[in-house]
Amino acid sequence: MRATVMPLVTLLLGFSLLQMSNGLQGTLLAIRAGLEGFGGVTTGLIMSGFFAGLSIGSFVAPRLISGVGHIRTFAALASVASAAALMHLAFIDPWVWIAVRCLTGFAFAGLIIVTESWLNASVSSAQRGKLLAVYGMVGMASGAAGQFLLNLGDPAEFILFVLVSIVMSLSLVPISLTRVEGPRAEGAQEPPSLRRLWGLSPYGAVSAGLVGASIGTFYGLAPLFAQEMGYAQSRIALLIAAFTIGGLVLQFPLGWMSDRVSRRGLSVGLAAAGGALMMLTLPIPAPSSTVLLILGFAIGGLVLPAQSIVIAHVNDRAPGSAVVAVSGGLVLMQGIGAAIGPLLAGVLLDTLGPRGLPLALGGFQLAIVAWGLLRMTLRSDPETQERHAAPPLTPNFVEGELSREE
Incomplete structure (x- = not known):
């Protein structure tokens, strides 16, 4: 490594x-x-x-x-x-x-x-x-x-x-x-295309959007949620920090695990845990600040690493000529999700009050689970041993003057 x-x-x-x-x-x-x-x-x-x-x-x-x-x-x-x-x-x-x-x-x-x-x-x-x-x-x-x-x-x-x-x-x-x-692919790179992304991994395309929606919703509306719950500004900052630290702590262990098991299966499992966690918080009228920080840490640890796992899952299926096109499609889907997610969650917040945020986050996560289970019945995941056969593109070291990347 x-x-x-x-x-x-x-x-x-x-x-x-x-x-x-x-x-x-x-x-x-x-x-x-x-x-x-x-x-x-x-x-x-x-x-x-x-x-x-x-x-x-x-x-x-x-x-x-x-x-x-x-x-x-x-x-x-x-x-x-x-x-x-x-x-x-x-x-x-x-x-x-x-x-x-x-x-x-x-x-x-x-x-x-x-x-x-x-x-x-x-x-x-x-x-x-x-x-x-x-x-x-x-x-x-x-x-x-x-x-x-x-x-x-x-x-x-x-x-x-x-x-x-x-x-x-x-x-x-x-x-x-x-x-x-920069890396040099064999042959010309494919142009960006959502159709190409969908063809490589329908699960990855949709999940990228839903993960983007979850992350965008938390960062965009968690401060408002905490404010409506009556928490002080310092506690609101700690909630955002707890979410980020949760992802930071679990990012590498989950990435390591994804190299040894089905990435799609792992991301579905994380989404199931995240959705269940959010639904379990709905009956709690006003969690204490300590409980809120623990929940923030836990949901961050489940949601944030999923982004990298989905990216890896899609690239397992992509040929070298599609690497750039796939990255562009994933960024687009994440951006769409991050833009639409907070709008939908905002409607729930206005309608249901603070409970609208965990309901929205739980809904996005459970949608990943439903879509993943459906895709598992239609298409198998690349086997772990097949991943070892896929070599990286060879890096090129510059000797003397920088040459133009081709």
Whole structure:
């Protein structure tokens, strides 16, 4: 495993800096929008702009990667994201912010696709679960670390926006200086296509959307849920932290396990446990803060690692020529789920009160279970021993000048 990860350290370091800056930027924009008096609906539209851009970028980015390679695409889109962070300062207008947030989502779609397709192409199926678990842990830890950067300045001033731009710009350094080129597939890469993703794994396509809905719903509405339950602001922050830490702690053990058992079966089992846990909380009128933190940790540990497991499951079925196309399709489905999930859960919150959140989360998780059980009756999962026969694409080391990726 060490030999697999070491050549990818620069990629993971660049991705870590991007996630750190994006974690800070999301919280910063929500706070600054409130200070500017934009209102709840307008602020929601600003945040939704990111997912609109993510959806568009999932179609465009694979073509950029096929044209100029992984490293150049990463560098270009990280520069765009860095510039976009400063545009929020130049134009304090909600409609401009919606457009800029869309641009940021577009850039991050490409950055995620570069990272995930590079990782998937650089490892055999036998180790894919563990590597994607490391990737998930890096993303979660960096996003959480970005929240602490909020204490370095006043959201009403310019310094935090500049800090976001600085960290995004620094993400270019590791990958620009790496001696390892992006992966080279045998033959041309397939264009992005949801039909292709569906053909490879109907279960993976739908589950990616439902996992995205679950994660987007928790991060988007758990603070409102806790606020309606009467918890203090400090406890609300701890709830979000507990959710993230739960995923961080269980990410690698579950990734390791997914390399030894059916990934689809494991993800269905996690969803069943998550759905049951959420349904069991419905009769509890007002759990204590300690119980709430334990529940947050548990659901995070069940939901967050499922994202990497679903990605690995789909890539087990994908040929080398479809790696980039599959990554784009998965990002699109996750983005759609993350945009629609909070809207549906919001309706339940308005209708049923705080109980609407666990009901929505439980519904998304049980939908994964139902879909997984149906797919198991129609198509078998790749056997574990078959994964060992799938070699990674060979990494290319740059000697002398950087050559163009082909």
